[in-house]
Amino acid sequence: MTKAQKYSLIGGGLFLSLVAPFLLPQLATQLTMLWLMVVFALTWDTLGGQMGYNSFGNILFFGIGAYACAVLQRDLGLDYFIGLAVGLAFAGVLSSLVAIILGFGMLGLRGHYFAIGTLGLGIAAGEIAGGWDYVGAGSGMVPPLYPTALAGRELFFYFLMFALALATFFILRALYATKFGLALNAIRDDEDKAEAMGLQTTQVKSFAWAVSALFLGIGGGLAGNLLGFIDPRDVAFAGATFGVWMVLMAILGGKGTVWGPVIGAVVFHITQELFWTYLLGWQRVALGLLIVAIVVFFPNGILGTLREQRPEWFGEKVEERA
Amino acid sequence: MSALLKVENVTKTFGGVVANRSVSLEVHKGDIAGLIGPNGSGKTTLFNSIVGAHPIDSGSVRFEGKEISRLIVPTIARRGLIRTFQQTRIYAEMNCVENMRISAPDARGSVLSLLSGFSNQVDIRAEELLDFVGLASKRFLRAGSLSFGQQKLLEFAMALMSEPKLLLLDEPTAGVNPTLINGLIDRLVRANKELGVTLLVIEHNMRVIMNLAEHITCLAHGEVLAQGSPQEVRDNPSVVEAYLGVSA
Numbered sequence: 001m002t003k004a005q006k007y008s009l010i011g012g013g014l015f016l017s018l019v020a021p022f023l024l025p026q027l028a029t030q031l032t033m034l035w036l037m038v039v040f041a042l043t044w045d046t047l048g049g050q051m052g053y054n055s056f057g058n059i060l061f062f063g064i065g066a067y068a069c070a071v072l073q074r075d076l077g078l079d080y081f082i083g084l085a086v087g088l089a090f091a092g093v094l095s096s097l098v099a100i101i102l103g104f105g106m107l108g109l110r111g112h113y114f115a116i117g118t119l120g121l122g123i124a125a126g127e128i129a130g131g132w133d134y135v136g137a138g139s140g141m142v143p144p145l146y147p148t149a150l151a152g153r154e155l156f157f158y159f160l161m162f163a164l165a166l167a168t169f170f171i172l173r174a175l176y177a178t179k180f181g182l183a184l185n186a187i188r189d190d191e192d193k194a195e196a197m198g199l200q201t202t203q204v205k206s207f208a209w210a211v212s213a214l215f216l217g218i219g220g221g222l223a224g225n226l227l228g229f230i231d232p233r234d235v236a237f238a239g240a241t242f243g244v245w246m247v248l249m250a251i252l253g254g255k256g257t258v259w260g261p262v263i264g265a266v267v268f269h270i271t272q273e274l275f276w277t278y279l280l281g282w283q284r285v286a287l288g289l290l291i292v293a294i295v296v297f298f299p300n301g302i303l304g305t306l307r308e309q310r311p312e313w314f315g316e317k318v319e320e321r322a
Numbered sequence: 323m324s325a326l327l328k329v330e331n332v333t334k335t336f337g338g339v340v341a342n343r344s345v346s347l348e349v350h351k352g353d354i355a356g357l358i359g360p361n362g363s364g365k366t367t368l369f370n371s372i373v374g375a376h377p378i379d380s381g382s383v384r385f386e387g388k389e390i391s392r393l394i395v396p397t398i399a400r401r402g403l404i405r406t407f408q409q410t411r412i413y414a415e416m417n418c419v420e421n422m423r424i425s426a427p428d429a430r431g432s433v434l435s436l437l438s439g440f441s442n443q444v445d446i447r448a449e450e451l452l453d454f455v456g457l458a459s460k461r462f463l464r465a466g467s468l469s470f471g472q473q474k475l476l477e478f479a480m481a482l483m484s485e486p487k488l489l490l491l492d493e494p495t496a497g498v499n500p501t502l503i504n505g506l507i508d509r510l511v512r513a514n515k516e517l518g519v520t521l522l523v524i525e526h527n528m529r530v531i532m533n534l535a536e537h538i539t540c541l542a543h544g545e546v547l548a549q550g551s552p553q554e555v556r557d558n559p560s561v562v563e564a565y566l567g568v569s570a
């Protein structure tokens with residue numbers, strides 16, 4: 001792929017993203033969810049792909065964000081849009097703080113121990129939220145309603161989520177290009193070596209989780225408002241759906257790259273929506289089979305497989321450079 | 323002159339196995355010191371004890387006069403005491419240049435200081451050192467795709483990149499193509515003389531260590547068997563016996 005081809009592809013994608021909600025207004029919510037999926041996959045990949053720590057608990061930060069935003073919106077009594085802005089900022093910051101605190105304990109666990117440890121996070125949080133009256137306990141929370149006098153609710157959330165996905169993409173891409181990004185990869189390849197070379201691995205790992213939690217928390221705040229209802233187990237801490245999908249989308253697209261999770265999220269979300277439309281009743285079976293197929297046939301993801309087949313598209317020189 | 327590294331009466335046991343028993347040794351600034359001994363005599367264990375990879379049972383390790391035996395690995399590394407691994411450890415999925423960049427001293431700063439790109443000086447230094455170990459033409463290859471010997475050379479270059487005051491090398495010539503060993507020894511000496519890096523080298527190859535080191539410690543069954551100049555150690559009857567007893 002030449003540079004020109006690449007940029008026209010990206011430009012085309014951007015253009016489509018801008019006009020899609022106008023062309024397909026009846027799909028606006030699904031399209032907004034698509035950008036949430038992109039945020040899910042990208043933020044999961046920070047630890048899972050770049051750093052080699054498979055987290056099954058990232059849904060925690062999404063759920064905290066959803067609740068934190070809604071609680072502030074409810075209790076501050078501000079104008080809707082100001083309340084939403086404050087709520088989203090708080091959602092991101094609180095999720096990050098939780099990631100830092102959890103990180104110092106959990107990121108000391110290696111390999112499978114970390115993965116299994118994080119599995120419990122979402123489940124525990126769902127139970128806590130489901131029993132806590134302050135956040136509506138089992139009946140969940142309804143965030144304040146978008147002003148009825150104003151039109152364009154769908155478009156408003158679509159473009160907010162789109163902006164979040166873009167910000168996540170560009171900020172992560174910029175971070176991966178720094179020393180920090182290389183430190184993540186070093187931890188992935190050999191953490192003992194990284195320690196022996198004096199890298200501040202504990203700080204690096206916690207910071208990485210905090211960055212990922214920041215975007216997830218904001219995404220949670222937005223999603224709560226978009227869906228209009230926060231169920232503790234089926235929305236906020238939906239480990240069996242959102243929590244698993246994060247992992248799958250990143251793997252499907254290609255771990256450890258910036259475009260992989262984006263491609264994985266788009267392919268996965270569209271496939272999933274098609275299953276719901278055309279295989280109603282069987283959509284979960286189909287999804288299960290898709291998951292198996294992903295792991296069996298695309299262990300390196302779409303990008304990883306392409307890279308093996310067509311290394312020249314990635315500007316890789318296979319032979320040595322003198 | 324006070325020692326750069328002073329190990330005193332270090333004992334380390336694994337369950338019932340005494341891997342190091344009351345081991346003492348000193349390395350002076352500017353030295354090339356050797357550590358020899360038959361397989362399983364506790365050489366790697368002593369390295370691990372020095373760099374903080376495991377807690378020692380008793381004894382003291384001082385670096386630049388300060389006790390380090392209770393510090394953790396990265397803290398000790400940041401003070402300028404760097405080790406390489408017997409099994410060789412590099413970042414396999416990264417290319418050689420990236421391996422070098424992340425080994426530079428400025429990669430050891432706080433996470434906030436890492437949020438910027440690489441300086442030109444780092445890249446220039448990385449090129450120089452890759453050239454120094456003869457890997458310049460491989461610099462954009464995945465480190466994991468290099469041969470074992472080349473990975474050893476890369477690991478050595480990474481260690482130099484980190485600008486250590488003291489470098490502990492665990493069998494740097496093991497697995498290196500015999501035709502390259504003389505070149506490698508030459509580079510160890512140059513790192514010592516030109517870059518001013520003090521070296522403590524574990525080496526199985528007697529010919530290599532006798533030519534390289536100015537001062538040698540020989541371990542056997544976890545204890546210091548002999549210490550002194552290469553000549554003294556080689557002529558020590560118990561060293562001869564330990565080596566012949568094991569490998570003959």
Ligand SMILES: Nc1ncnc2c1ncn2[C@@H]1O[C@H](COP(=O)(O)OP(=O)(O)OP(=O)(O)O)[C@@H](O)[C@H]1O
Pocket residue numbers: 336339340341359360361362363364365366367368408
């Ligand atoms: N982590 C460990 N757990 C249990 N025993 C260990 C451990 N590390 C080393 N040992 C034991 O300690 C003794 C010394 O091992 P060490 O690796 O230090 O020897 P060495 O001199 O480096 O040998 P070689 O020349 O083969 O590298 C051996 O008996 C070994 O089995």
Ligand SMILES: [Mg+2]
Pocket residue numbers: 365366367408
């Ligand atoms: Mg050893």
